[in-house]
């Protein structure tokens with residue numbers, strides 16, 4: 001197989017941010033500065049890194065970021081009160097609660113406390129349902145990034161067999177719905193699927209969203225398939241065994257530099273759009 005096309009997330013991300021810079025400047029003319037509130041609960045170092053990356057990306061684009069850090073003992077009740085306060089703060093356009101939260105917190109209740117118009121991370125039950133019907137303003141950011149990469153490289157979705165490995169509420173499930181809404185035939189594999197390789201072998205588009213380093217093996221990949229690796233495992237290792245998958249794929253996202261940077265750009269994009277809608 002010829003060398004695959006490398007789907008360059010840093011390039012896609014830069015193009016998105018270049019457009020956003022113009023939108024931010026236009027908002028400034030109207031006296032509006034987009035503002036994203038980030039909530040980090042506890043001291044998980046990876047989560048702290050991702051929140052910092054989001055804050056830095058906001059700063060570079062002229063988006064305000066309001067950083068809220070809560071101790072790991074925070075209760076659900078306390079977290080809900082913080083979210084309610086942000087919902088009522090008209091200077092805040094988007095709210096991001098970093099996942100995962102400590103185990104004593106009811107994460108679903110916390111996500112669902114976010115007002116739909118500020119759910120720029122696409123985590124509420126209502127946002128999820130709107131996404132399933134195909135009219136969400138803000139689909140969750142990694143699924144949106146995967147679609148943005150496919151579209152940027154004009155890789156066809158309609159009629160293709162997409163196999164999504166993983167069924168998490170902010171990644172596997174919503175990306176499956178988005179691919180279905182774009183007329184792909186979608187198969188979802190998960191932790192109880194027997195012989196995952198039997199399904200991946202038939203895929204034209206593979207979305208790896210398992211959370212297990214190097215889980216998807218090169219020999220599972222059909223020749224010419226498009227591989228999107230949404231894994232962000234420790235040590236910047238994706239869910240796909242890259243070298244093996246790249247030997248068979250026609251196009252593939254690297255880790256790092258693939259889906260990750262576009263995920264952050266999607267969060268910025270949604271925040272700017274929320275600010276535009278607030279005017």
Ligand SMILES: Nc1nc2c(c(=O)[nH]1)N[C@@H](CN(C=O)c1ccc(C(=O)N[C@@H](CCC(=O)O)C(=O)O)cc1)CN2
Pocket residue numbers: 049050051096097098099100121123141142170232236255256257258259260261262263264
């Ligand atoms: N509320 C949310 N929580 C989490 C989400 C999310 O979308 N919303 N996603 C993941 C982690 N994540 C963002 O939060 C994330 C992970 C990795 C990257 C990224 O750009 N990675 C870089 C490499 C990073 C590095 O250099 O250290 C890359 O792939 O190039 C972005 C976002 C879990 N939680």
